[in-house]
Amino acid sequence: MPPKPDLLQGTLDLLILKTLRLESNHGWGISLRIQQMSADVLAVNQGSLYPALTRLEEQGLITAEWGVSDNNRRARFYSITKAGRKQLDTETAHWQKMAAAINRIVDAV
Numbered sequence: 469m470p471p472k473p474d475l476l477q478g479t480l481d482l483l484i485l486k487t488l489r490l491e492s493n494h495g496w497g498i499s500l501r502i503q504q505m506s507a508d509v510l511a512v513n514q515g516s517l518y519p520a521l522t523r524l525e526e527q528g529l530i531t532a533e534w535g536v537s538d539n540n541r542r543a544r545f546y547s548i549t550k551a552g553r554k555q556l557d558t559e560t561a562h563w564q565k566m567a568a569a570i571n572r573i574v575d576a577v
Contacts, residue, residue: 494543
């Protein structure tokens with residue numbers, strides 16, 4: 469099986485925010501949810517995920533609090549903020565515009 473492609477630069481924040489819009493989750497759960505939602509096409513490197521979560525928290529787009537995971541481990545659970553929802557809407561619109569432009573080029577004869 470070929471290796472999973474790296475996420476395009478700038479898309480990880482969008483995917484994290486989208487995942488958290490559905491429900492609060494801990495880092496490992498966010499990673500698994502992105503993999504599931506992408507039908508196993510995307511895999512988030514833990515070395516990229518946690519710095520992104522820290523950056524999003526510092527920007528006020530998500531909040532974090534300690535809790536207990538399903539396997540009784542202490543974990544930080546992340547939730548999207550009102551500002552994060554607004555940013556998600558903005559980034560989603562931008563992504564859709566860029567994807568449409570790329571598709572036009574790829575589909576050109």
